[in-house]
Amino acid sequence: NTAHDVTAFGTGVFGDRKMFEAQAYEGKFRLFDVTRGDGVVTYDNTTGTNLDVFSINKMFKDGSAVDAHANAQKTYDYYQDTFGRDSVDDNGQILISAVHVGNNWNNASWNGRQMSYGDGDGLRFHPLAAGLDVAAHEMSHGVVQHTANLIYRGESGALNESFADIFGAMVDRDDWLIGENIMADGTLALRSMEDPTDLIERRTEAPYPDHWSKRYTGTLDNGGVHINSSINNKAAYLISEGGEHFDVAVNGIGRDKTEQIYYRALSLYLTRSSDFSMMREAAIQAAGDLYGSDSDAVAAVEQAYSAVGVY
Numbered sequence: 001n002t003a004h005d006v007t008a009f010g011t012g013v014f015g016d017r018k019m020f021e022a023q024a025y026e027g028k029f030r031l032f033d034v035t036r037g038d039g040v041v042t043y044d045n046t047t048g049t050n051l052d053v054f055s056i057n058k059m060f061k062d063g064s065a066v067d068a069h070a071n072a073q074k075t076y077d078y079y080q081d082t083f084g085r086d087s088v089d090d091n092g093q094i095l096i097s098a099v100h101v102g103n104n105w106n107n108a109s110w111n112g113r114q115m116s117y118g119d120g121d122g123l124r125f126h127p128l129a130a131g132l133d134v135a136a137h138e139m140s141h142g143v144v145q146h147t148a149n150l151i152y153r154g155e156s157g158a159l160n161e162s163f164a165d166i167f168g169a170m171v172d173r174d175d176w177l178i179g180e181n182i183m184a185d186g187t188l189a190l191r192s193m194e195d196p197t198d199l200i201e202r203r204t205e206a207p208y209p210d211h212w213s214k215r216y217t218g219t220l221d222n223g224g225v226h227i228n229s230s231i232n233n234k235a236a237y238l239i240s241e242g243g244e245h246f247d248v249a250v251n252g253i254g255r256d257k258t259e260q261i262y263y264r265a266l267s268l269y270l271t272r273s274s275d276f277s278m279m280r281e282a283a284i285q286a287a288g289d290l291y292g293s294d295s296d297a298v299a300a301v302e303q304a305y306s307a308v309g310v311y
């Protein structure tokens, strides 16, 4: 018999009920949404061969699978509705998520083809699929890969990570934190774009940097890609929300213009080896294209990058 899409239900990691598109297939139900691009599919990695997450009825009980699926759909919709982009490749590429990956793995990843989520160890992280900003972070790595494809080390790698955080925070739009709902150890978040120094980076045991003069120059973490990303994150936050930072005042222009500027810079102007200075130029150019060369948007970009010491 043929498969057809149905509306299904489930409870997420934290017991929150949600509704989403799934598929009726051979008398059972599976987390395969055929209504978005070439599909949104979620697998349970513990069943070995990445088998579909099945349910005998329309109520799915696997919290991680439910959250990963719903969060992938939300992120697909964000790129479609905000930028007219059809999935990571703008050609409807199927969005695959695997949950229960590893053994209490305290992370999530994009491996060039799919998202993977760990269950967390319950001490540092709750299951990471429960983080909408985490899902959007990982899928955004796919978007970066199909646009500027920023080399994943040094400054270009920090930009790669920053774009994942920027769009993660734009999809999970209620704050400027990453991972705030999946921390099990009482810390505020994994990272803060609003004030990166609110959090200590575990390997360097230093606060995340909020100025280029505080950048990490060692070799850990591919040259600090998850560390120096906070410098560009702070600039993005200032462009949107404004503020005074190291005696530089920025007049914010809001999330709607900020996300358009970053998407245009990423998809039109940045290349694999772009560094922070090129990021500043690309954002100024994108803001000028979109809102005029003498606009508040261009002024905000120039001020924000000056505020974090990038010229």
Ligand SMILES: Cc1cc(C(=O)NCC(F)(F)F)no1
Binding pocket: 107, 108, 109, 128, 133, 134, 135, 137, 138, 178, 179, 190, 226
């Ligand atoms: C190590 C390490 C990994 C990460 C990270 O950003 N993981 C992806 C996220 F989505 F879980 F945030 N930060 O430090």
Ligand SMILES: [Zn+2]
Binding pocket: 137, 141, 161, 164
């Ligand atoms: Zn990342």
